[in-house]
Amino acid sequence: MATVTTAALTACSALIGASFTYLAVGTGTTAESATHTGLVTEVAASGLSRATGTVTYEDTTHTDDTVQVVKTWTVTGTVTISEVGLFNASSSGTMAFRELLSPTKSVVSGDTYALTAKLILVDA
Secondary structure, three states: OOOOOHHHHHHHHHHHHHHOOEEEEEOOOOOOOOOOOOOOOEOOOOOOOOEEOEEEEEOOOOOOOEEEEEEEEEOOOOEEEEEEEEEOOOOOOOEEEEEEEEEEEEEOOOOEEEEEEEEEOOOO
16 A cells, blocks of 8 residues: 655645635534535524634644634524534535534524634545
8 A cells, every 4th residue: 555645645735725614513413424415404593604714734743734724603692513514615515524512512692602623634
């Protein structure tokens, strides 16, 4: 089996960061699965609609091998956030990952909710 170079990991990170910039939150609790194409129950109200985050790159194991996307929402309702996802479009699109939160996060009107999502590319 071939070994992926650190330069390739950095290049892949840049490609992902250029495409997957939208963060979404939801209330679904179904177990994570590689076959999921979206959040189970995406929140589109309460100030928590899917939105573009700020993309940066970090060094986890190698230079720029981690895509980091950060977004802060101002909440206008009451929601218990239990899932988050990273997407390449403002609606529908392709989901890069979905993660269940443990513990969940309850927010109410006037709160801010900051999400930092990291996608780490590693060599085998």
